[in-house]
Amino acid sequence: MTDPPVVELQSLTVRYGNVPALARLSLALRAGEITCVMGENGSGKSTLVAVLSGLRRHDEGRLLVAGRPVRFRSPRQARAAGIATVWQDLAVAPLLSVWRNFFLGAEPTRGVGPLRRLDLDEARATTVRAMARVGVTGLDPDQPASALQAGERQSLAVARAMHFGARALVIDEPTAPMTVAQNTLVLQSVVTARAQGMAVVFVTHNPRYAHLVGDRFLLLARGQVAGSLTRDDVDADDLTRLMAGGEELSSLTAALTALHPELGQR
Ligand SMILES: Nc1ncnc2c1ncn2[C@@H]1O[C@H](COP(=O)(O)OP(=O)(O)OP(=O)(O)O)[C@@H](O)[C@H]1O
Numbered sequence: 001m002t003d004p005p006v007v008e009l010q011s012l013t014v015r016y017g018n019v020p021a022l023a024r025l026s027l028a029l030r031a032g033e034i035t036c037v038m039g040e041n042g043s044g045k046s047t048l049v050a051v052l053s054g055l056r057r058h059d060e061g062r063l064l065v066a067g068r069p070v071r072f073r074s075p076r077q078a079r080a081a082g083i084a085t086v087w088q089d090l091a092v093a094p095l096l097s098v099w100r101n102f103f104l105g106a107e108p109t110r111g112v113g114p115l116r117r118l119d120l121d122e123a124r125a126t127t128v129r130a131m132a133r134v135g136v137t138g139l140d141p142d143q144p145a146s147a148l149q150a151g152e153r154q155s156l157a158v159a160r161a162m163h164f165g166a167r168a169l170v171i172d173e174p175t176a177p178m179t180v181a182q183n184t185l186v187l188q189s190v191v192t193a194r195a196q197g198m199a200v201v202f203v204t205h206n207p208r209y210a211h212l213v214g215d216r217f218l219l220l221a222r223g224q225v226a227g228s229l230t231r232d233d234v235d236a237d238d239l240t241r242l243m244a245g246g247e248e249l250s251s252l253t254a255a256l257t258a259l260h261p262e263l264g265q266r
Pocket of ligand 1: 016
């Protein structure tokens with residue numbers, strides 16, 4: 001028998017008021033696969049991230065982790081279930097060192113009872129090793145986290161998720177423009193997480209990057225699946241066209257609906 005997906009959405013709906021931000025969305029996230037989630041603004045990507053990370057509860061349908069239905073009441077519960085989220089504009093505690101940010105309260109200790117103390121050397125060495133695994137080398141673990149660039153912050157969060165044994169990784173690509181080097185770091189982290197056997201959701205606006213790393217591609221439009229493709233189905237140009245097509249189609253739909261409201265009901 002095959003294992004159940006690490007995370008599965010079954011006909012999941014999330015509404016803001018009457019507006020469905022996700023409408024009957026079904027999706028299976030499997031170990032060792034990268035699912036790239038794409039779609040224009042307002043298509044439901046952030047809502048999907050919010051549901052997976054425990055920030056928002058679904059209204060209908062089911063969310064399953066390792067085959068068991070769950071309904072997260074907080075991000076803490078999602079993390080406890082093994083789903084780690086790397087936020088788009090990830091906050092680090094800027095004045096704390098990189099290694100403090102890596103452990104954030106889960107630092108390794110030495111000794112027991114009243115003699116228990118932080119194992120600083122171990123904490124630093126673990127941070128450097130974990131960061132090197134996701135491609136950040138030559139790192140000074142004592143530097144303040146504010147010195148890290150956007151891609152490096154995401155690498156830090158991915159390295160952390162891997163170290164603490166997450167089974168699924170949800171990574172929301174930063175929207176601010178990044179250098180090629182920073183983008184490369186994000187892609188490296190994503191691929192390393194897959195190699196470790198995680199189920200990865202990569203929300204990206206860049207079809208070329210998506211094609212470079214993705215196994216599956218989920219195109220969202222108005223909270224629904226506009227396309228669900230695998231690597232064998234498409235090349236990078238197809239993905240680019242599909243995304244551009246999505247935008248064209250929905251601006252056309254919006255313009256038509258403005259002129260002919262009855263079309264919006266169809
Ligand atoms: N807090 C909210 N209150 C009301 N409506 C919301 C809220 N958040 C999102 N929506 C609506 O839900 C739909 C999906 O939005 P969502 O933010 O998930 O899309 P997105 O694909 O992430 O867009 P973007 O790329 O701009 O972040 C949109 O119609 C949006 O207006």
